[in-house]
Amino acid sequence: MVAFILEAKDAADWIYRGEGGLNIVLAYNGSSPNFTGKVVRVRKLRKNEPVNEEASSALSGHERLVWKEVGELLSSSTKDIANHMYAQHVVCPLLGSQHVDAGVRVLVTKEFLELLHNGVLLHRPSWRVDDGRINTLLDSAILMSDHSIFPHAVHEEEVCISVEIKPKCGFLPTSRFIREENAVKKRISRFRLHQILKFHQRKVPQISEYDPLDMFSGSKGRIMKSVNDLFLTPQNNFRVFLNGRLVFGSLGGEADDTNTQIAEAFEETLKDFFKADDDRGMHIPAFLQLVAGAVSESGILDRLLQVQKLDVLDIEGAIHAYYDVVGQPCAVCRESQPAATNVLHSIPFDQSLKIVRDFLISLTAKDLSLMISFRPTPKGSSQSLYDVFYLESLNRSFDYKASFIDLDMKPLEKMPYYYKLDQEIVSCYSRMMKTVYQPEKSASGTLYQDQCAAIEDNLHT
Numbered sequence: 001m002v003a004f005i006l007e008a009k010d011a012a013d014w015i016y017r018g019e020g021g022l023n024i025v026l027a028y029n030g031s032s033p034n035f036t037g038k039v040v041r042v043r044k045l046r047k048n049e050p051v052n053e054e055a056s057s058a059l060s061g062h063e064r065l066v067w068k069e070v071g072e073l074l075s076s077s078t079k080d081i082a083n084h085m086y087a088q089h090v091v092c093p094l095l096g097s098q099h100v101d102a103g104v105r106v107l108v109t110k111e112f113l114e115l116l117h118n119g120v121l122l123h124r125p126s127w128r129v130d131d132g133r134i135n136t137l138l139d140s141a142i143l144m145s146d147h148s149i150f151p152h153a154v155h156e157e158e159v160c161i162s163v164e165i166k167p168k169c170g171f172l173p174t175s176r177f178i179r180e181e182n183a184v185k186k187r188i189s190r191f192r193l194h195q196i197l198k199f200h201q202r203k204v205p206q207i208s209e210y211d212p213l214d215m216f217s218g219s220k221g222r223i224m225k226s227v228n229d230l231f232l233t234p235q236n237n238f239r240v241f242l243n244g245r246l247v248f249g250s251l252g253g254e255a256d257d258t259n260t261q262i263a264e265a266f267e268e269t270l271k272d273f274f275k276a277d278d279d280r281g282m283h284i285p286a287f288l289q290l291v292a293g294a295v296s297e298s299g300i301l302d303r304l305l306q307v308q309k310l311d312v313l314d315i316e317g318a319i320h321a322y323y324d325v326v327g328q329p330c331a332v333c334r335e336s337q338p339a340a341t342n343v344l345h346s347i348p349f350d351q352s353l354k355i356v357r358d359f360l361i362s363l364t365a366k367d368l369s370l371m372i373s374f375r376p377t378p379k380g381s382s383q384s385l386y387d388v389f390y391l392e393s394l395n396r397s398f399d400y401k402a403s404f405i406d407l408d409m410k411p412l413e414k415m416p417y418y419y420k421l422d423q424e425i426v427s428c429y430s431r432m433m434k435t436v437y438q439p440e441k442s443a444s445g446t447l448y449q450d451q452c453a454a455i456e457d458n459l460h461t
Helices: 008-013 061-066 079-095 110-123 126-131 180-186 190-200 220-232 260-274 283-298 300-308 314-325 331-336 339-345 349-367 412-437 443-459
Strands: 014-019 023-028 038-046 104-108 132-134 140-145 161-165 238-242 245-248 369-376 387-391 396-405
Touching (some): 061 314, 079 140, 110 132, 180 190, 180 412, 190 412, 238 260, 260 283, 283 387, 283 396, 314 331, 314 349, 331 339
Antiparallel strands (some): 038 140, 161 369
């Protein structure tokens, strides 16, 4: 805990940066050296969540069993503190302290939080506003570095550009507990399967070409393809900041697909970074090459992939361990009674705890964001404090730094939801395949069949 207290008089200096399901992030826009280059992460109060902080603060009894080896988590008095301890003592050792900033707790007043809530309303996506608000009953927030900028500018005119990427799950599961009718999960990435469900739910206007298997492949060509695919269909998985200001993508919601108008505006913006008025139409390719090159050269996704692979059994295996941990009859066995999973209900209790714990950690790794920031390497600089990437197409070098953000602990009680979503994703794909190979006779059915066939072709190209 730092000694500063954020009060009502400070609220005007914090501007909306973005949000996820649990937190709203605000960037500092004032003049205090204590907060320059910082963001504050404030916990949200979701709809139907208990208003009384004490009612929703401590870990549940079953969560205390799962995390019994992490003493700092067990002593946490609120969920916000627990998330902070989780990032610091669980995630940081796995992903590396050089890439993880757990932040520090800073005291806040209720008046400060109320003013923040009112100040960000017009900047938040409407569906986020409907889903929750800043929790004004808390007495602390998390202060951390603003990873969209460099901490110490070499000169006042320095320009920094940052990209925020949600890499998603980078491997195909091989668990023997995946039922035969769900074997598609072993062939097509979870992200691409989920895109089909989102498309049919009208949550996305079109299915993204992005495939995490390309991003995590280690192949320079495939990584380049994955970055380009994210740029064309950013959704909420790809955002770009110039000196901390959003210049591409969406704050807290789904971004529009990249059309000519959006691309031209971004091309113009990149002039400020590359400091070049010529080479029109070449700034976007150069930027995407820069991002792909940093991802490839840094090897940062290799470590992330290893943490993701803590999920050894897939949710179809882990769900059985969950029911043993919470001491309930297994709802999955009651419905389908898969013989192969009987072994999971006969293992030692501590092993069930480890399966669930590793699965929850892997979920954090599959859902986090990667922030990579770039600046031109200062002229005359013989040795940089940061990694350096040479962009051959421009004959220039750029400093870069990479950090993982959005490292919240996943709730144990949502395990049944994760299983249900997994089954919905596979079921949607199966229905689509039946439509492709058993078309309806009606005109509307034929159109739908054509759409499904196009999706199927896309998945396998």
